[in-house]
Amino acid sequence: MLALGEGGFGLGSEVSATSGTPITLEHAGRSYGSGSQQVKAVDDVSFTIEPGQTLCLVGESGCGKSTTGRMTAGLLEPSQGRVLYGEKEVGALPEAEKKLFRRAVQIIHQDPYASLNPIRSVTQILSAPLRHHGLVNSRSELQSRLRELLETVGLTPPEEFLKKYPHQLSGGQRQRVSVARALTVNPEFIVADEPVSMVDVSLRIGLLNMLLRLQRELGVAFLFITHDLAVAKHFSWEGRIGVMYLGRMVELGPTQELVREPVHPYTRALISALPEADPELTRNKERLRLRSPDIPSLLNLPVGCPFHPRCPMYEEGLCDTDRPAEDAVALEGHLAACYVAARELGQEDRIPESSRAAQAEASRSTA
Amino acid sequence: MEGRDEVLSVRDLEIGYATDRGLVRAVRGVSFDLGDDESLAFIGESGSGKTTLGLSLVRLLPQNASIARGEIVFRTASDEELDLTTLDDEALRRFRWGECAMVFQSSLNALNPVMRIRDHFADTAKDHSETNGTLKGRALTERATECLQMVQLDPDRVLGSYPHELSGGMRQRVMIALGLLLNPRVLILDEPTTALDVLTQRAIIEVLRTLKEEHRFAMIFVSHDLSLAAELADRVATTYAGRIVELGEVEQIFYHPRHPYTVGLLDAVPTLAGGQQDLSSIPGSPPDLIDLPTGCKFHPRCPYATDECREEDPPLIEVAPAQQAACWHWEKVGSDWEAR
Numbered sequence: 121m122l123a124l125g126e127g128g129f130g131l132g133s134e135v136s137a138t139s140g141t142p143i144t145l146e147h148a149g150r151s152y153g154s155g156s157q158q159v160k161a162v163d164d165v166s167f168t169i170e171p172g173q174t175l176c177l178v179g180e181s182g183c184g185k186s187t188t189g190r191m192t193a194g195l196l197e198p199s200q201g202r203v204l205y206g207e208k209e210v211g212a213l214p215e216a217e218k219k220l221f222r223r224a225v226q227i228i229h230q231d232p233y234a235s236l237n238p239i240r241s242v243t244q245i246l247s248a249p250l251r252h253h254g255l256v257n258s259r260s261e262l263q264s265r266l267r268e269l270l271e272t273v274g275l276t277p278p279e280e281f282l283k284k285y286p287h288q289l290s291g292g293q294r295q296r297v298s299v300a301r302a303l304t305v306n307p308e309f310i311v312a313d314e315p316v317s318m319v320d321v322s323l324r325i326g327l328l329n330m331l332l333r334l335q336r337e338l339g340v341a342f343l344f345i346t347h348d349l350a351v352a353k354h355f356s357w358e359g360r361i362g363v364m365y366l367g368r369m370v371e372l373g374p375t376q377e378l379v380r381e382p383v384h385p386y387t388r389a390l391i392s393a394l395p396e397a398d399p400e401l402t403r404n405k406e407r408l409r410l411r412s413p414d415i416p417s418l419l420n421l422p423v424g425c426p427f428h429p430r431c432p433m434y435e436e437g438l439c440d441t442d443r444p445a446e447d448a449v450a451l452e453g454h455l456a457a458c459y460v461a462a463r464e465l466g467q468e469d470r471i472p473e474s475s476r477a478a479q480a481e482a483s484r485s486t487a
Numbered sequence: 488m489e490g491r492d493e494v495l496s497v498r499d500l501e502i503g504y505a506t507d508r509g510l511v512r513a514v515r516g517v518s519f520d521l522g523d524d525e526s527l528a529f530i531g532e533s534g535s536g537k538t539t540l541g542l543s544l545v546r547l548l549p550q551n552a553s554i555a556r557g558e559i560v561f562r563t564a565s566d567e568e569l570d571l572t573t574l575d576d577e578a579l580r581r582f583r584w585g586e587c588a589m590v591f592q593s594s595l596n597a598l599n600p601v602m603r604i605r606d607h608f609a610d611t612a613k614d615h616s617e618t619n620g621t622l623k624g625r626a627l628t629e630r631a632t633e634c635l636q637m638v639q640l641d642p643d644r645v646l647g648s649y650p651h652e653l654s655g656g657m658r659q660r661v662m663i664a665l666g667l668l669l670n671p672r673v674l675i676l677d678e679p680t681t682a683l684d685v686l687t688q689r690a691i692i693e694v695l696r697t698l699k700e701e702h703r704f705a706m707i708f709v710s711h712d713l714s715l716a717a718e719l720a721d722r723v724a725t726t727y728a729g730r731i732v733e734l735g736e737v738e739q740i741f742y743h744p745r746h747p748y749t750v751g752l753l754d755a756v757p758t759l760a761g762g763q764q765d766l767s768s769i770p771g772s773p774p775d776l777i778d779l780p781t782g783c784k785f786h787p788r789c790p791y792a793t794d795e796c797r798e799e800d801p802p803l804i805e806v807a808p809a810q811q812a813a814c815w816h817w818e819k820v821g822s823d824w825e826a827r
């Protein structure tokens with residue numbers, strides 16, 4: 121269905137000097153407002169994405185996944201912690217390296233209706249970055265590059281699309297143009313923020329599969345942001361999933377393991393709540409009942425674990441004293457911020473003394 | 488369907504929108520029946536005419552839309568037959584809400600931001616009071632309280648609130664409670680869970696499931712989300728380019744589809760259960776409703792398309808007990824599916 125050249129993409133003949141640089145978030149956070157009105161949209165998030173790897177961020181609206189994506193792409197400075205490109209802090213890169221970073225890291229936005237300039241044709245949209253970064257030297261080279269890009273994203277025949285304006289394209293086609301634009305500069309890393317959620321169901325998988333093929337054949341690393349766990353599972357089967365809740369990473373682990381054996385109760389709640397397109401399965405699925413349906417406000421976060429007022433595994437003292445660190449449970453490559461799970465998985469030593477004391481106190485008073 | 492009372496019968500319905508570019512044929516020859524305790528889901532992509540169909544059932548179509556043909560017959564509780572296409576304004580007012588209520592797609596836009604929830608209930612009751620005698624004062628508060636409890640909201644907190652003070656999921660439940668206020672026989676829900684977070688979606692689905700089990704009324708869901716149909720529908724109608732292309736019981740549609748479009752949709756949706764899936768999307772894009780293809784409207788995207796498909800639109804025919812499909816090649820589609 122996607123007309124791809126026989127030998128793969130044929131893009132990226134020129135390998136950029138920075139090829140294969142990991143991107144790391146180190147206790148990165150972003151606050152808005154000040155004083156009592158201060159909101160920590162993202163708080164203490166850490167991860168590394170190695171070249172060619174995929175990390176999917178999932179979570180409900182307001183959990184900070186988009187903010188994390190924007191920090192990773194260098195579009196937003198963290199107010200706490202650091203974002204590293206290789207060994208260097210992105211915010212402090214000298215101008216020349218910054219330009220390289222900007223080329224290496226691209227972003228695909230959620231809304232293809234808002235992210236393409238309506239008065240520019242596809243040709244104009246795609247040639248601007250090519251010219252800006254001096255990636256083409258002649259008109260004929262530009263033309264063949266444009267054609268190649270459109271074929272890569274499955275807009276064939278390219279002649280039919282080159283002269284079109286965004287309003288003449290469907291949502292799915294627009295999103296493909298956005299992807300082509302991100303590819304103009306041979307990026308090594310793409311931040312994709314809900315790239316398929318505004319595209320029709322029947323076309324969604326086509327777009328996802330195309331991105332997967334880019335990942336495989338061009339070795340592009342992805343930070344893929346979605347609210348849909350099933351999409352995350354499909355996209356990062358070989359990669360990792362990070363689950364965010366109220367600005368924090370509550371679980372991070374290899375996709376297959378995380379979906380099969382989630383550790384954090386929030387992840388378990390999400391998985392058990394997700395409706396599936398299979399009547400028998402979805403009607404008989406075991407549900408994890410939450411203690412409260414309401415998400416607390418970021419302005420007034422609960423003390424201790426931010427999930428405790430809703431958590432079915434809540435234990436007085438243990439859960440509402442200290443906030444569990446994101447690696448309270450640290451299995452091989454699989455982290456979760458939950459003390460109850462830590463205890464159940466034999467990692468009691470990771471629970472701070474104060475929480476253990478508070479729990480002992482609480483159980484004494486109930487007895 | 489025998490043995491149950493039908494509350495709604497739609498026959499050969501045609502609806503078009505007059506636009507500058509020409510006539511948009513949003514609903515083309517749709518026929519179906521709805522039992523009085525049944526839930527029916529219309530699934531399809533944007534532009535498949537499903538919202539137009541929903542709006543037509545309460546005669547709330549926009550100005551430029553017109554019903555060109557067909558009938559929508561509604562049987563009231565007193566066994567009266569109403570043809571909705573010919574009702575006058577006064578009769579319509581009695582019909583809406585009392586007999587058939589609709590929950591709209593965006594709960595944020597559907598509630599008046601400067602009115603408390605209490606006043607939304609009062610307004611609705613007042614506007615449609617002919618059907619229910621007069622529901623006001625204490626009786627109204629009691630009924631509103633009851634409806635809010637039915638959707639698992641705390642009436643004391645919600646009644647005095649303004650819409651902006653409630654979360655998206657709470658507003659959506661308020662909309663459902665408002666729909667239930669006058670005890671309608673049919674509730675139409677347009678994308679009731681779209682744009683809500685997973686846990687909120689789950690809460691809405693559970694509310695609807697409980698309502699369905701505990702109260703006798705019919706529901707029509709309009710959604711692009713197959714999983715909503717899988718959760719709640721008794722029967723499913725797959726719509727494409729303004730037509731029902733497949734209609735049947737939910738298990739039949741999900742486990743034994745006979746229309747290539749239904750098959751395509753099922754193959755395009757990732758699930759969380761199970762291993763890695765080989766998913767593919769349907770090639771091409773949905774058709775332009777002003778300039779429809781000849782013959783079967785799905786043929787440009789269909790792997791089974793033949794000359795016959797390009798020439799003549801297949802009728803919706805019985806392919807199994809309680810299952811209909813509109814495809815010339817339904818037998819082949821079926822045997823390929825079962826052979827997987």
